[in-house]
Amino acid sequence: MASKMGGTTVIVGAGIxxxxxxxxxxxxxxxxxxxxxxxxxxxxxxxxxxSKNLYRPLDRGEFAMIGSDELISLDIEYLSPVxxxxxDSVKKKIFYRQSPADPKSSSEMLAYSSLVLALGSIPxxxxxxxxxxxxxxLQRTLDGTSRQVRVFGSGVLxxxxxxxxxxxxxxxxxxxxxxxPMARELPNPLGNRLLGLLADHGVDIxxxxxxxxxxxDSLVLSALGVQPQTLLAQxxxxxxxxxxxxxxxxxxxVEHVYAVGDCAEHEDGSISHxxxxxxxxxxxxxxxxxGESTPFTxxxxxxxxxxxxxxxFSSGIIHQSPEVDKGDVFEMWSNAGxxxxxxxxxxxxxxxxxxxxxxxxxxxxxxxxxxxGWTREGVKKSL
Numbered sequence: 001m002a003s004k005m006g007g008t009t010v011i012v013g014a015g016i017x018x019x020x021x022x023x024x025x026x027x028x029x030x031x032x033x034x035x036x037x038x039x040x041x042x043x044x045x046x047x048x049x050x051s052k053n054l055y056r057p058l059d060r061g062e063f064a065m066i067g068s069d070e071l072i073s074l075d076i077e078y079l080s081p082v083x084x085x086x087x088d089s090v091k092k093k094i095f096y097r098q099s100p101a102d103p104k105s106s107s108e109m110l111a112y113s114s115l116v117l118a119l120g121s122i123p124x125x126x127x128x129x130x131x132x133x134x135x136x137x138l139q140r141t142l143d144g145t146s147r148q149v150r151v152f153g154s155g156v157l158x159x160x161x162x163x164x165x166x167x168x169x170x171x172x173x174x175x176x177x178x179x180x181p182m183a184r185e186l187p188n189p190l191g192n193r194l195l196g197l198l199a200d201h202g203v204d205i206x207x208x209x210x211x212x213x214x215x216x217d218s219l220v221l222s223a224l225g226v227q228p229q230t231l232l233a234q235x236x237x238x239x240x241x242x243x244x245x246x247x248x249x250x251x252x253x254v255e256h257v258y259a260v261g262d263c264a265e266h267e268d269g270s271i272s273h274x275x276x277x278x279x280x281x282x283x284x285x286x287x288x289x290x291g292e293s294t295p296f297t298x299x300x301x302x303x304x305x306x307x308x309x310x311x312x313f314s315s316g317i318i319h320q321s322p323e324v325d326k327g328d329v330f331e332m333w334s335n336a337g338x339x340x341x342x343x344x345x346x347x348x349x350x351x352x353x354x355x356x357x358x359x360x361x362x363x364x365x366x367x368x369x370x371x372x373g374w375t376r377e378g379v380k381k382s383l
Contacts, residue, residue: 007032007113009289010094012084012232014038015047016275017118017261019065020282026074028290035110037096038080040131043067048275050135051157052306054164058139060132087115087236089254114256114289117233117244118282119263121226121273125152128222129161141219146170153223154181154205156305159194161223162203163307173204181205185303185314187341189332190353194312197355201308228263228271243271248295250285258285276301302367313363316351316370317343329376348373 009025009032011018022034038044043064050058071078084096085107092112099105123130129138142149142165149165151158154176162172174181180191181198195205228243239245239253243265250258261278265271272278277298284296302315329344338356342349352370369379 008111009034009114009116010110010112011036011116011118012094013118013120013261013263014040014044014078014080015118015120015261015278016065017120017278017282018116019044020279021116021118021260021286022076023066023074024283024286025289026076028286030286030290032113033077034075035077035079035112037082037084038078039083040133041081042132043080044078045132047130047132050132051129051160051164054135054139054161055167058132058136060136063132084232087232087238087254087257089237089257092256112256115258116282116285116289117252117257117259117263118261118278119229119232119244119259120278121262122229123222124225124227125222128224128226129157130226138221142168142170148218149173150175150206150218150220151223152221153225154178155184155223155225156182156303158223159198159307160305161221162198163201166201166203171202171204173206174198175206175208177208179207182305182312182314185318186312186353186355187318187330190312190339190341190355193339193355194307197308197310226262226273228265230263233259233263241265242269249288250281250296251288258288260285272298274301274303300367300371302363302370304363309357310355311358311363312353312355313358313366314353315367316349318351318353331376342376342379344376347375349375349379352379 011021018036022036025034042061044066045061045063046065049063079098082096082098084094086095094110094112095107097105097107129135147170149170149172151161151172152175154174158174159181162174166172180195182194183191186194198205230240230244233244234240244252244259244263246252246259246264246266248267250260250264252259260281262273280299300316302313305312332341338354338358340354343351349369352366
């Protein structure tokens with residue numbers, strides 16, 4: 001762990017994990033130097049808002065998570081666009097270029113006492129739709145004429161793309177490999193309701209990998225998922241599997257180097273993919289640098305999305321597995337236009353999904369129920 005008052009913490013990656021690391025260090029009272037490196041031009045932004053607002057014109061930088069004045073007030077040195085090329089873990093230095101597009105630009109060196117890798121993910125298929133520039137380019141492509149659009153991938157991003165592009169007046173087909181969209185987040189009954197909702201609003205679903213007949217000028221988009229960014233870690237000698245391997249303190253195989261957010265592979269082999277998971281890990285990394293001695297304990301979070309005025313919620317253990325669900329009780333019911341699905345183990349709530357037109361704060365109640373393991377009676381009574 002680094003000194004609380006001296007040294008330099010370098011954070012690589014300008015997502016929420018990097019931001020929460022930097023802000024938490026200052027909240028803890030750290031006076032050390034903080035240098036935060038981002039790979040894209042402009043201020044760090046909330047990437048997840050892009051696919052939710054594609055129906056209207058997007059302005060570059062409108063989803064900034066922090067402004068220049070706040071960065072200055074927190075004494076956080078933010079450099080972008082920057083490409084980090086190498087970590088020298090022996091001398092505790094990183095090497096980077098401040099003009100990533102120019103291979104002839106000079107390489108810079110920065111010494112660190114602690115290094116936090118918050119590198120995030122990259123699309124499995126390139127080009128994907130992940131970064132701000134991707135969505136700005138997509139809007140320019142969609143403007144002007146009505147086009148037939150095919151979206152490969154039926155996870156949250158794929159469904160958000162389909163919903164938003166449909167609202168712009170284009171005909172959309174989703175290619176779905178599973179039985180229904182958002183199969184990772186939803187049990188079968190709610191997945192079928194989502195399927196019906198999409199169909200009711202004119203979104204076609206193509207199952208399997210067979211291509212439907214499309215017009216020659218149709219637009220094909222990839223939303224086939226992401227993978228952790230590991231190249232920098234791997235080329236610098238850190239242990240890498242599916243992601244950058246970390247222990248229960250979010251420490252990599254190299255001393256004083258941490259990995260947080262979507263790029264980190266935990267001891268159980270899991271890789272987080274939710275916004276608040278990344279935020280939580282960034283906060284813990286800062287506490288660990290500050291001196292925290294208790295291992296990281298992740299909280300339960302939720303997936304939340306909205307399509308055509310209907311909100312979708314999912315949290316906890318959702319999918320049935322013959323190996324682990326012996327004795328679990330599964331219930332489904334409807335109330336006030338909401339379809340609920342719940343999973344109980346030993347009479348305690350361990351998974352909850354629902355879909356419908358529910359108030360915004362209702363999701364907070366539901367997440368609390370999963371985290372606290374409410375009883376079956378308590379869940380029903382609350383509803």
